Amino acid sequence: MTESTRQVSVDLGERRYPIHIGRGLLARRDLLDEAVSARQVLVVSNEVVAPLYLHTLQEALGDRRFAAVTLRDGEQEKQLAAMLPVFDELLVQGFGRDCQIIALGGGVIGDLAGFVAATYQRGVAFIQVPTTLLAMVDSSVGGKTGVNHPRGKNMIGAFHQPRAVIADLDVLDTLPDRELRAGMAEVIKYALLGDREFLVWLEDHLDAALARDGDTLAHIVERSCRNKAAIVAADERETGQRALLNLGHTFGHAIEAARGYGDWLHGEAIAAGMCMAAELSARAGWIDDADCARATALIARAGLPTRPPGDIGPERFREFMARDKKNRAGELRLVLLRGLGDAVVTADYPEAALTATLEAASHG
Amino acid sequence: MTESTRQVSVDLGERRYPIHIGRGLLARRDLLDEAVSARQVLVVSNEVVAPLYLHTLQEALGDRRFAAVTLRDGEQEKQLAAMLPVFDELLVQGFGRDCQIIALGGGVIGDLAGFVAATYQRGVAFIQVPTTLLAMVDSSVGGKTGVNHPRGKNMIGAFHQPRAVIADLDVLDTLPDRELRAGMAEVIKYALLGDREFLVWLEDHLDAALARDGDTLAHIVERSCRNKAAIVAADERETGQRALLNLGHTFGHAIEAARGYGDWLHGEAIAAGMCMAAELSARAGWIDDADCARATALIARAGLPTRPPGDIGPERFREFMARDKKNRAGELRLVLLRGLGDAVVTADYPEAALTATLEAASHG
Numbered sequence: 001m002t003e004s005t006r007q008v009s010v011d012l013g014e015r016r017y018p019i020h021i022g023r024g025l026l027a028r029r030d031l032l033d034e035a036v037s038a039r040q041v042l043v044v045s046n047e048v049v050a051p052l053y054l055h056t057l058q059e060a061l062g063d064r065r066f067a068a069v070t071l072r073d074g075e076q077e078k079q080l081a082a083m084l085p086v087f088d089e090l091l092v093q094g095f096g097r098d099c100q101i102i103a104l105g106g107g108v109i110g111d112l113a114g115f116v117a118a119t120y121q122r123g124v125a126f127i128q129v130p131t132t133l134l135a136m137v138d139s140s141v142g143g144k145t146g147v148n149h150p151r152g153k154n155m156i157g158a159f160h161q162p163r164a165v166i167a168d169l170d171v172l173d174t175l176p177d178r179e180l181r182a183g184m185a186e187v188i189k190y191a192l193l194g195d196r197e198f199l200v201w202l203e204d205h206l207d208a209a210l211a212r213d214g215d216t217l218a219h220i221v222e223r224s225c226r227n228k229a230a231i232v233a234a235d236e237r238e239t240g241q242r243a244l245l246n247l248g249h250t251f252g253h254a255i256e257a258a259r260g261y262g263d264w265l266h267g268e269a270i271a272a273g274m275c276m277a278a279e280l281s282a283r284a285g286w287i288d289d290a291d292c293a294r295a296t297a298l299i300a301r302a303g304l305p306t307r308p309p310g311d312i313g314p315e316r317f318r319e320f321m322a323r324d325k326k327n328r329a330g331e332l333r334l335v336l337l338r339g340l341g342d343a344v345v346t347a348d349y350p351e352a353a354l355t356a357t358l359e360a361a362s363h364g
Numbered sequence: 365m366t367e368s369t370r371q372v373s374v375d376l377g378e379r380r381y382p383i384h385i386g387r388g389l390l391a392r393r394d395l396l397d398e399a400v401s402a403r404q405v406l407v408v409s410n411e412v413v414a415p416l417y418l419h420t421l422q423e424a425l426g427d428r429r430f431a432a433v434t435l436r437d438g439e440q441e442k443q444l445a446a447m448l449p450v451f452d453e454l455l456v457q458g459f460g461r462d463c464q465i466i467a468l469g470g471g472v473i474g475d476l477a478g479f480v481a482a483t484y485q486r487g488v489a490f491i492q493v494p495t496t497l498l499a500m501v502d503s504s505v506g507g508k509t510g511v512n513h514p515r516g517k518n519m520i521g522a523f524h525q526p527r528a529v530i531a532d533l534d535v536l537d538t539l540p541d542r543e544l545r546a547g548m549a550e551v552i553k554y555a556l557l558g559d560r561e562f563l564v565w566l567e568d569h570l571d572a573a574l575a576r577d578g579d580t581l582a583h584i585v586e587r588s589c590r591n592k593a594a595i596v597a598a599d600e601r602e603t604g605q606r607a608l609l610n611l612g613h614t615f616g617h618a619i620e621a622a623r624g625y626g627d628w629l630h631g632e633a634i635a636a637g638m639c640m641a642a643e644l645s646a647r648a649g650w651i652d653d654a655d656c657a658r659a660t661a662l663i664a665r666a667g668l669p670t671r672p673p674g675d676i677g678p679e680r681f682r683e684f685m686a687r688d689k690k691n692r693a694g695e696l697r698l699v700l701l702r703g704l705g706d707a708v709v710t711a712d713y714p715e716a717a718l719t720a721t722l723e724a725a726s727h728g
Contacts, residue, residue, distance in 0.1 A: 039693060080444060091515040096691045119483075121689045122510060122521045146486060151455040157486045158522060325485045327460045329403060 006218065008225040010141060011233040015161045019141060019225050021218060025168035026056045026129070035127050035164035036061065038100035042093070043068040044086055044113035045104040046077075049131050052174055057104060057129065067093045071109065075261040078108045078147050080156065086116045097121045100163070106132035106179075107139035107266065111157070114145030118160035128165040132175055133183025133217075134267050136167040137190075137224035142232040142245075148261060152323040153253045159237060167221055172212065177303075182267025184209065184302040185248075187220055189274060190227040192295055193247045196341025198223055199298070206301055243326050243345040247335040248274030251308065254320035258312045264305075271304035276357055281337040283353035291340050307361060314358035370582065372589040374505060375597040379525045383505060383589050385582060389532035390420045390493070399491050399528035400425065402464035406457070407432040408450055408477035409468040410441075413495050416538055421468060421493065431457045435473065439625040442472045442511050444520065450480045461485045464527070470496035470543070471503035471630065475521070478509030482524035492529040496539055497547025497581075498631050500531040501554075501588035506596040506609075512625055516687040517617045523601060531585055536576065541667075546631025548573065548666040549612075551584055553638060554591040556659055557611045560705025562587055563662070570665055607690050607709040611699040612638030615672065618684035622676045628669075635668035640721055645701040647717035655704050671725060678722035 005022035025031055041064050045054055050070045058066055069089045071077055090099070101124060103113035110128050117126035128140035146157015172180065184206075191199035201223075202209075208216040228245065235242040252273030255264060264272075275296045282292035296306050308317075318332075326333040331347045334354075338344055369386035389395055405428050409418055414434045422430055433453045435441055454463070465488060467477035474492050481490035492504035510521015536544070548570075555563035565587075566573075572580040592609065599606040616637030619628060628636075639660045646656040660670050672681075682696075690697040695711040698718075702708055 080448070084444070087513055087520060088515070091513060091519060091687060094686055094694070096693070097689055098692050119510075119520050119522055121519060122508065122523055144486065146483070149451055149455060151452070155455060155485060156451060156483050158483055159486055322458055323455060325461055328462050329460070330458070 006222045008222060008229055010161070010229040012161060012236060017162060017164050019165040019167060019229070021136075021167045021169065021221050021225070023168065023170050023214075025166050026053055026170070027060050029060050029062060031166060032060050033062075035166065036064070036100055036102070038064070038098060038125065040065045040093070040095045040099035041067070041102060042086070042090055042095060042099060043102045043104050044071065044109055044116065045069075046071050046073045046109055048073045049105045049109070053104060053131065053171060057102070065093070067095070071112070075108055075148070075256070075266065078112055078261070079149075080147055082112060083116050083147065086113070087120060090120055097124055099124055101126040102129055103127070103140075104129045104131065106130065106135045110135050110140050111145050111154070112147055114143075114160055114162065115147060115157055118145050118158040123160065125163050126160070128162045130165065130167055131171045132179050133172060133221070134179070134186055136221050137183060138186040138228065140165045140167070141225055141228045143236065151257075152320070153256055153261070154325070155323070167225075169214065169218055169221065172217060178265065180210070180212070181303045182265040185267035185271040185274070185299070185304055187224050188298055188302065189245075189247050189270065190224050192274060192278075192337065192340060193244050193335070193343035194231075194341055195223070195227055198227070199341055203298060206298065210302065241345075243333070244335055244343050246326060246345075247343050248277050250321050250324045250326065250334055251276040251317070253324065254317050255308045255312065257320045258316050259309060264309075268305050271299050271302070272306060272308045275299060275306040276308065276361060277334065277336055279360070280334070280349065280353050280357040283356055284336070284349050286336065286338050287340070291337075295337075295340060310362060313362050314355065317358050317361070370586045372586060372593055374525070374593040376525060376600055381526060381528050383529040383531060383593070385500075385531045385533065385585050385589070387532065387534050387578075389530050390417055390534070391424050393424050393426065395530060396424050397426075399530065400428070400464055400466070402428070402462060402489065404429045404457070404459045404463035405431070405466060406450070406454055406459060406463060407466045407468050408435065408473055408480065409433075410435050410437045410473055412437045413469045413473070417468060417495065417535060421466070429457070431459070435476070439472055439512070439620070439630065442476055442625070444511055446476060447480050447511065450477070451484060454484055461488055463488055465490040466493055467491070467504075468493045468495065470494065470499045474499050474504050475509050475518070476511055478507075478524055478526065479511060479521055482509050482522040487524065489527050490524070492526045494529065494531055495535045496543050497536060497585070498543070498550055500585050501547060502550040502592065504529045504531070505589055505592045507600065515621075516684070517620055517625070518689070519687070531589075533578065533582055533585065536581060542629065544574070544576070545667045546629040549631035549635040549638070549663070549668055551588050552662055552666065553609070553611050553634065554588050556638060556642075556701065556704060557608050557699070557707035558595075558705060559587070559591055562591070563705055567662060570662065574666070605709075607697075608699055608707050610690060610709075611707050612641050614685050614688045614690065614698055615640040615681070617688065618681050619672045619676065621684045622680050623673060628673075632669050635663050635666070636670060636672045639663060639670040640672065640725060641698065641700055643724070644698070644713065644717050644721040647720055648700070648713050650700065650702050651704070655701075659701075659704060674726060677726050678719065681722050681725070
């Protein structure tokens with residue numbers, strides 16, 4: 001059976017680009033010819049993904065000059081030093097400003113390769129080929145690129161939009177279960193922050209998604225991308241509502257930084273972070289306890305953690321949260337819920353509700 | 365005597381910014397209050413400049429939260445690794461996306477601090493306070509930021525415009541003679557590439573400039589900035605005529621890379637590179653030998669080299685020039701002269717003229 005390809009457009013004027021969603025896309029020469037105008041192409045991938053899919057992609061790129069850099073896998077690789085071998089290869093190959101970079105991998109590869117593309121010769125074009133659910137529904141879309149710093153996640157980076165995103169659903173077949181569940185955290189995020197209808201749908205279809213039903217996953221990727229594309233198009237540089245996409249991330253980034261990158265998966269940390277945001281919203285009286293429980297229950301059903309590790313403690317949480325990029329003039333801004341499917345960015349929450357949430361999280 | 369402050373505007377729409385040129389500007393609170401909206405300020409400087417001017421600048425910044433990072437001096441410091449202590453300090457201080465970075469130094473500090481500003485939390489505002497003639501007339505204006513890679517100059521970077529440039533002519537009093545002359549190379553560049561009237565003026569006033577006559581230097585900085593601002597405003601991202609500013613730079617960057625950064629000053633390499641560009645233009649029959657000699661004579665009068673080091677050789681020149689950012693699809697593009705004050709960017713020159721120029725350069 002040939003399924004149709006779905007397409008979502010990220011509407012950024014002259015930097016508008018398509019997200020292609022479907023099966024067998026990695027082998028589709030027509031799609032790559034449309035996306036890759038360059039004659040010189042460098043693919044950045046990792047040691048897990050490259051053996052599975054690099055060859056297919058190379059074939060589909062035809063007779064272009066082709067080079068590839070394979071990095072180690074994992075969030076701990078997302079650092080400035082890991083960019084050096086990519087710059088080296090670009091220069092050894094003699095690739096010019098008219099080359100293109102293709103990110104073939106999950107969020108780490110996409111963010112790092114995108115930042116290389118943003119900065120090589122002050123900017124070259126790039127294509128996202130996400131190979132995890134999380135990258136398909138979140139990190140490959142919207143142009144945020146960058147690397148971590150030991151003192152904070154994504155602290156070094158640039159806004160640099162891809163020319164296209166190619167989400168080949170076939171690659172999800174080889175995705176480990178833990179990674180699929182981590183991706184569901186970002187999917188649930190879109191529902192909680194602004195798409196209540198999708199929340200109800202997810203409650204009905206979560207089991208089918210976790211069982212990797214094809215149509216269900218296709219719908220999930222498309223709906224998530226539509227949600228993200230709409231927010232990015234309205235606020236590309238995150239001067240306002242784009243910060244809503246950070247639901248669960250202020251707590252989640254603190255968990256990742258406190259545990260050391262790579263211990264908890266990003267999606268797992270965000271899952272616990274969303275539960276904390278819901279709890280704080282309930283403690284502030286903005287949502288009722290039933291709504292908080294409903295959000296937490298969906299996250300639990302996805303096999304994701306609903307509580308942070310018990311050993312971080314309120315002080316370290318606050319220390320890491322103080323470095324969040326949303327903060328202004330030293331004020332801690334959070335994404336909280338005023339309802340299911342209705343998030344706000346605010347520094348105007350009861351301080352006691354935050355304290356109680358952090359303390360509850362620290363006592364097993 | 366109080367001299368008036370001159371002002372040149374770089375006209376980039378909503379990213380328009382002023383270049384202030386005058387004496388005593390570093391101590392001018394009104395100017396800094398206008399340029400620095402932030403309450404958190406990090407100054408990046410080097411070990412030579414900081415002891416001379418950091419205190420004055422700090423005083424003028426009033427009661428803002430102030431931090432400073434002092435790097436070693438020299439082109440060899442302009443690399444990714446040297447950015448790390450700056451990111452560290454920003455994060456240790458807990459500075460947010462609404463902080464501002466001030467570059468207090470020459471071209472190396474301006475390029476590196478500007479690139480930190482372009483990438484810290486995906487971009488914060490910055491101010492250029494150039495302390496060399498070269499930085500005042502060239503590198504502080506136009507938003508090119510970045511660092512070198514062992515395989516090529518400025519290969520990693522971003523376009524990121526400053527909010528203001530503050531060129532305090534007083535700091536030129538402490539500038540070593542060799543640095544002043546290196547700056548004159550970029551001044552002469554503007555005359556040769558597009559301002560014949562300025563060329564004639566320079567031939568008359570070069571001695572006064574080298575003797576550091578105040579009015580003469582003020583005019584030189586202003587006229588150079590006007591030339592640069594006009595070109596940058598017309599082509600911010602170097603899709604066309606901005607490449608003219610690279611007169612002498614394809615040869616010059618090859619000299620710097622071949623010698624190892626820091627051996628020849630950037631301005632010295634560019635001086636020899638401009639003489640090579642003039643020679644190639646004469647060999648191609650585009651300018652006559654008298655014009656070539658006139659350009660070379662002015663460069664020599666400024667105490668600058670008119671020939672590259674004899675030990676590089678045509679092959680290594682070509683190897684380094686092949687990595688130039690102007691190249692497209694493997695074609696070597698050069699900035700050449702069709703007259704004094706009339707440069708073009710072209711790949712359409714006689715190959716034999718390039719070969720002869722490179723060979724002549726290699727035989728002392």
